[in-house]
Amino acid sequence: MSRAFSWRAVLVWALLAALPALPFMSKFYLLLAFDALLFGTIAMALDLLMGYTGLVSFGHAAFFGLGAYASAALLERGILSFWACLLFALLVVGLYALVVSFFSTARRGIYFALLTLIFAEVVYTFFRYTQTFGGSDGIQGVAAPRLVGDFAIDTPLRNYYLVLVYLGLAYLACRVLVTSHFGRVLVAIRENEDRARFLGYNVQRYKMAVCMISALLTGVGGALYPGRSAFATPDLMLWTVSGEFIIMVMIGGLGTLAGPVVGGAFFVLLQEKVSSYVDWYFIVIGLVLIFIVLFMPKGLLGIRELLGGRRWRTTA
Amino acid sequence: MDYLVAVLLPQLLHGLVFGAALGLLALGLTVIFGLLGVMNFAHGELYMLGAYAGITVVGVTHSFWAALLVGPLAVGAIGALTEVTTLRPLYRREPLYGLILTFGLALVFREGARQIWGGDMRRIVPPFTGSTPLLGMTYPNYRLFLLAASSVLLLAIWLFFTQTRAGILVRAAVQDAEMLDGLGVNVPRVFTLTFAGSAALAALAGLLLAPVFTVYPQMGVEMILLAFIVVILGGMGSMGGSVVAAFVIGLAQSLLTLWMNPQRVAIAIFAIMIVVLIVRPRGFFGREGVLE
Numbered sequence: 086m087s088r089a090f091s092w093r094a095v096l097v098w099a100l101l102a103a104l105p106a107l108p109f110m111s112k113f114y115l116l117l118a119f120d121a122l123l124f125g126t127i128a129m130a131l132d133l134l135m136g137y138t139g140l141v142s143f144g145h146a147a148f149f150g151l152g153a154y155a156s157a158a159l160l161e162r163g164i165l166s167f168w169a170c171l172l173f174a175l176l177v178v179g180l181y182a183l184v185v186s187f188f189s190t191a192r193r194g195i196y197f198a199l200l201t202l203i204f205a206e207v208v209y210t211f212f213r214y215t216q217t218f219g220g221s222d223g224i225q226g227v228a229a230p231r232l233v234g235d236f237a238i239d240t241p242l243r244n245y246y247l248v249l250v251y252l253g254l255a256y257l258a259c260r261v262l263v264t265s266h267f268g269r270v271l272v273a274i275r276e277n278e279d280r281a282r283f284l285g286y287n288v289q290r291y292k293m294a295v296c297m298i299s300a301l302l303t304g305v306g307g308a309l310y311p312g313r314s315a316f317a318t319p320d321l322m323l324w325t326v327s328g329e330f331i332i333m334v335m336i337g338g339l340g341t342l343a344g345p346v347v348g349g350a351f352f353v354l355l356q357e358k359v360s361s362y363v364d365w366y367f368i369v370i371g372l373v374l375i376f377i378v379l380f381m382p383k384g385l386l387g388i389r390e391l392l393g394g395r396r397w398r399t400t401a
Numbered sequence: 402m403d404y405l406v407a408v409l410l411p412q413l414l415h416g417l418v419f420g421a422a423l424g425l426l427a428l429g430l431t432v433i434f435g436l437l438g439v440m441n442f443a444h445g446e447l448y449m450l451g452a453y454a455g456i457t458v459v460g461v462t463h464s465f466w467a468a469l470l471v472g473p474l475a476v477g478a479i480g481a482l483t484e485v486t487t488l489r490p491l492y493r494r495e496p497l498y499g500l501i502l503t504f505g506l507a508l509v510f511r512e513g514a515r516q517i518w519g520g521d522m523r524r525i526v527p528p529f530t531g532s533t534p535l536l537g538m539t540y541p542n543y544r545l546f547l548l549a550a551s552s553v554l555l556l557a558i559w560l561f562f563t564q565t566r567a568g569i570l571v572r573a574a575v576q577d578a579e580m581l582d583g584l585g586v587n588v589p590r591v592f593t594l595t596f597a598g599s600a601a602l603a604a605l606a607g608l609l610l611a612p613v614f615t616v617y618p619q620m621g622v623e624m625i626l627l628a629f630i631v632v633i634l635g636g637m638g639s640m641g642g643s644v645v646a647a648f649v650i651g652l653a654q655s656l657l658t659l660w661m662n663p664q665r666v667a668i669a670i671f672a673i674m675i676v677v678l679i680v681r682p683r684g685f686f687g688r689e690g691v692l693e
Contacts, residue, residue, distance in 0.1 A: 194496075196682050198440075199440075203674050207671045332504070366512075367509070367511065368516075375487055
């Protein structure tokens with residue numbers, strides 16, 4: 086437990102909690118901050134797979150989108166309890182992730198990536214063309230969920246604190262996970278899967294477990310989304326969105342947990358900043374990704390090493 | 402009988418036409434995969450650039466044939482430039498980085514095309530119209546040309562890989578690049594030229610299909626998934642397998658639309674793919690254990 090705990094993380098979290106007190110934090114910036122933290126958390130969840138286990142998932146958008154749809158579908162039908170939405174999202178994403186992870190983890194490398202991608206495309210195609218869920222328009226204009234009684238999460242500030250709590254809990258869970266014995270087995274699988282198997286570990290069970298955890302964390306992130314945006318659309322689960330999640334992890338730095346949070350936030354802020362000046366921000370994002378792959382494969386957190394700073398706590 | 406001629410036969414031909422064009426696209430993808438170990442996510446964008454390059458050339462020269470020559474050459478040059486500047490530094494790194502890099506390239510190409518040519522749906526007018534009576538029905542001339550041209554190209558590529566020294570060098574590089582390097586062949590040049598060739602093929606496929614389909618910046622996004630499916634079905638790195646699988650997918654898609662709505666067809670094809678990946682990941686003709 087002590088290895089999972091870090092005062093620095095607590096400090097950063099406290100600073101984020103104080104962020105809305107800044108004078109220029111308008112509603113617009115609060116929602117931007119919400120997105121930054123939400124996608125940061127999702128990138129962190131993906132990092133469990135990519136950075137620690139060496140499995141690249143091209144299907145995380147489906148977990149995110151399913152969570153959003155599960156939550157929006159309940160809100161649309163007048164079930165406004167936040168906890169009901171959360172449970173339902175966990176159930177839906179969990180069932181889907183069980184199937185995906187069972188079949189995908191039987192394969193490695195590119196085959197894992199493509200299996201997750203194709204499973205996600207099935208989900209996308211289903212929602213895109215099913216009128217019960219609004220077809221290509223998705224579910225629009227849902228009410229805000231209620232946390233307790235009549236306390237609705239209906240302002241940007243409340244949404245921001247909700248996602249901040251989620252980030253804190255998810256980060257703690259991930260840190261406990263990667264510093265535990267379980268986490269070290271994951272790294273062993275990444276480094277040499279056959280050797281881990283020969284040592285007697287049931288490799289597929291470990292891979293399935295981490296896949297499920299990553300999917301559920303992403304699904305919860307999705308469940309928070311309709312509260313902020315009031316919609317869930319099939320575009321949320323297009324495979325290019327999965328690609329964006331991968332970009333966030335790469336920008337931040339593989340296998341660092343904190344890195345992908347920074348990467349996700351950086352991606353959201355970059356997109357917002359650049360798109361307010363020019364409408365070709367995807368070129369900028371593409372070039373940033375290419376630059377990072379070519380020149381700084383360790384991501385933004387790798388800069389600290391370049392500057393001679395203390396080595397960031399990477400994989401256990 | 403009427404059903405056969407009026408419904409089944411045209412659909413069968415559509416499937417063959419689409420399969421042949423898909424084969425051109427998948428062939429380049431599978432060769433690059435065999436060579437660099439990279440699934441090229443930007444391949445769909447090279448296909449899209451081919452169609453747009455065609456629109457520009459047709460706009461200037463009013464000749465589809467000029468476009469057919471200049472388009473693939475231009476996109477091939479873009480491919481060579483891309484390979485030298487971005488993929489070459491990654492040769493000795495994990496293939497994963499290559500995959501992610503090509504995703505970035507795809508973003509740049511797609512948005513670049515939208516900036517240059519706009520986001521609207523566009524079309525290329527077919528170089529000839531009319532239709533030919535065939536087996537009791539009539540079939541558009543351009544589609545027949547498309548089928549013939551793609552088939553001739555596929556044959557030419559097969560001859561290239563089996564009969565010419567250059568083609569054999571590429572196959573040798575797929576087998577064992579290090580050994581080839583040891584024998585004194587300039588392997589990086591082989592890689593670059595192969596990438597350029599694969600880009601030109603993708604562009605050609607995009608250009609040939611442009612009069613039948615519509616041209617828009619996102620057109621590669623849907624096509625690339627189908628091409629991935631073809632490559633896996635045929636067996637990663639197996640060229641013959643890709644061509645066979647392209648026809649299988651082309652025919653399956655056009656025949657299934659007779660009985661199902663398009664989204665069910667898409668899901669059915671994804672389902673076939675998932676089963677293949679789980680049961681026989683090396684596909685029809687792939688070598689066992691490649692990147693499994």
